[in-house]
Structures are given as structure tokens and as C-alpha cells.
Amino acid sequence: MADKKYALVTGGSRGIGRAICIALASELNYPVLINYQSNIQAAEETRDIIVAGGGEAELIQFDVSNGAETHAALANWKDQHPESIIEVIVNNAGVARDGLFLWMENDDWTTVINTSLNGFYHVTKPLMQDVLRQRYGRIINIVSVSGVKGTPGQTNYSAAKAGLIGATKALAQEIAKRNVTVNAVAPGFIETDMTHTLDEKELKKLIPLNxxxxxxxxxDLVCFLASKKASYITGEVININGGIYS
Incomplete structure (x- = not known):
């Protein structure tokens, strides 16, 4: 029996990822693995907030878009924590490279797909065996309103997130018998570093909740899905967007 159950959040150093790390630690008492790619200062800040609140957190650095690097980091962590298991996996890491499809550079397409969609594969696959073996786990993929309805100027991002929605629904059916749920959370406009350049005053007019x-x-929604209370929810995409698309 694994002695310690962890939650891993990719892209956990800032924005939505940081909020998820803090909530999983404080609400569900998980020791949290904060994944970050390069911003160690932001990752340490997230860890310090969790520790100050009486929680536990560790940093784990890898670029989710790089399969070899991701596998090596996770294998190394497992070697150091042989009795522990990552039973909550939150695939939150994502990147936006917006622009009209007509002018979209190859790098802008592949970087976005590699981070959101391939990142899910690189992180989740090596951790699957443990959750299936213990017959309990939660996989939560952070998608986007763009992946549900498509957003002009974000064909790459919409494609990556829509692909992740398809993966969520299929994987949920594959592993439900093992009591492992797979769900997606699709935020609309959320106040983060990623959206601070947007014209909030104008965009608010499009949102019913204003x-x-x-x-x-x-x-909070991710925490609910990661909890025992959400045991009968799997394969779902839950929108959290103020009514902008429902």
C-alpha cells in the first residue's frame, strides 16, 4: 500500500495552476507536486504559500512538451519516493500563440499542440499504471472555452484543447472500471497573466455574468472533481465561463 498520495499539477507556478495547487493542498490535504518549466521563482512562491498555510509541496521541473525530459523527471521522483503514488493528475500546462491561421507559423502551431495535447500524453501515460493498480485516481485536464466552441485567432489553441477533450472522453471510458475518473474543466475568461493583455472592459460585455x-x-471546481464527492462523474467537460458559452 502506498504510504503517501500526491497530487501533481503541471504548469503549477502561476495563474490557474497556482490556485489549483493551493486549493488541493488546503481543501483536500494533498502534498502537491508543483511542476514548472523555467520560472523557479514563481514555483517557489507557490510552494511557500502552501507551506505557510500548513500544507506540503515539492517542486518538479520539466517541460511537458518534451517527452524524454518529462519521463526522466517523473522516473527520478518515483525513485526518490518508492512508497508514494501520484493519484491526482492535473494537466494544466498550456501555452497560447495566437494569430490568424492564414499567417500562422509552423512553430506557433507545433508549440501549442505539443504543450497542451502531447503534454497530456507525456505526463499521464507514465503515471497510469500506479492509479490503475491501486484502483483509485483522478485525472483532470484543463481545457478551454476555445476547445469547446472554437475561438477565431486561436485555431492552434482551439485544436489542442479540442483534442484534449476527445482524449478525456475516450480515456474515461477505458479506465472507469478501475475507479479512475477523467474529466475536463473548460474555463472562459479568467483573470491571469495569460489574459492581462486583453481588453477586459470590452470583453466583459460578452459575458452574461459581466x-x-x-x-x-x-x-474550487478542480478540487471538487479531485475529491471523493465526484466519484460518479467521468468523461465530462465542465464549463466555467460566466455563461459566455453554455
């Missing part, structure tokens, strides 16, 4: 969401509100 405001951007908060990262903490997304984190």
Missing part, C-alpha cells in the same frame, strides 16, 4: 472569472473559482 466579469472575468477568478483562478480560485476554477480551482
Amino acid at each position: 466579469r472575468f472569472g477568478k483562478a480560485e473559482e476554477v480551482a
Whole structure:
């Protein structure tokens, strides 16, 4: 029996990822693995907030778009924690390279697909065996309203997130018998570093609730899906967007 159950959040150093890390530690008492790619300062800040609140957190650095690097980091962590298991996997890492498809560079297409969609594969696959063996786990993929309805100027991002939605629905059916749920959370406009360049005043007019969401509100939903309370929910895409697309 694994002695310690962890939650891993990719792209956990800032924004929605940070809020999810803090919520999983404080609400569900998980020791949290905060994945980050390069911004160690932001990752350490997230860890310090969790520790200050009485929680546990560790940093784990890898680029989800790089399969070899991801596998090596996860294998190394497992070697150092032989009795532990990562039973909650939150695939949150993502990157936007917006622009009209007509002018989209190859790199802008592949970087976005490699991070959101291939990143899910690189992270989730090596961790699957443990959750299937213990017959309990939660896989939560952070997608986007763009992946549900498509957003002009974000064909790459919409494609990556829509692909992740398809993966969520298929994998949920494959592993449901083992009591492992797979769900997706699709935020609309949320106040983060990623959206701070947007014209919030204009965009608010499109949102029935007339405001951007908060990262903490997304984190609360993720926490619910990661909890025992959500045991009968799998293969779902839950929108959290203030009514902009429902």
C-alpha cells in the first residue's frame, strides 16, 4: 500500500495552476507536486504559500512538451519516493500563440499542440499504471472555452484543447472500471497573466455574468472533481465561463 498520495499539477507556478495547487493542498490535504518549466521563482512562491498555510509541496521541473525530459523527471521522483503514488493528475500546462491561421507559423502551431495535447500524453501515460493498480485516481485536464466552441485567432489553441477533450472522453471510458475518473474543466475568461493583455472592459460585455472569472473559482471546481464527492462523474467537460458559452 502506498504510504503517501500526491497530487501533481503541471504548469503549477502561476495563474490557474497556482490556485489549483493551493486549493488541493488546503481543501483536500494533498502534498502537491508543483511542476514548472523555467520560472523557479514563481514555483517557489507557490510552494511557500502552501507551506505557510500548513500544507506540503515539492517542486518538479520539466517541460511537458518534451517527452524524454518529462519521463526522466517523473522516473527520478518515483525513485526518490518508492512508497508514494501520484493519484491526482492535473494537466494544466498550456501555452497560447495566437494569430490568424492564414499567417500562422509552423512553430506557433507545433508549440501549442505539443504543450497542451502531447503534454497530456507525456505526463499521464507514465503515471497510469500506479492509479490503475491501486484502483483509485483522478485525472483532470484543463481545457478551454476555445476547445469547446472554437475561438477565431486561436485555431492552434482551439485544436489542442479540442483534442484534449476527445482524449478525456475516450480515456474515461477505458479506465472507469478501475475507479479512475477523467474529466475536463473548460474555463472562459479568467483573470491571469495569460489574459492581462486583453481588453477586459470590452470583453466583459460578452459575458452574461459581466466579469472575468477568478483562478480560485476554477480551482474550487478542480478540487471538487479531485475529491471523493465526484466519484460518479467521468468523461465530462465542465464549463466555467460566466455563461459566455453554455
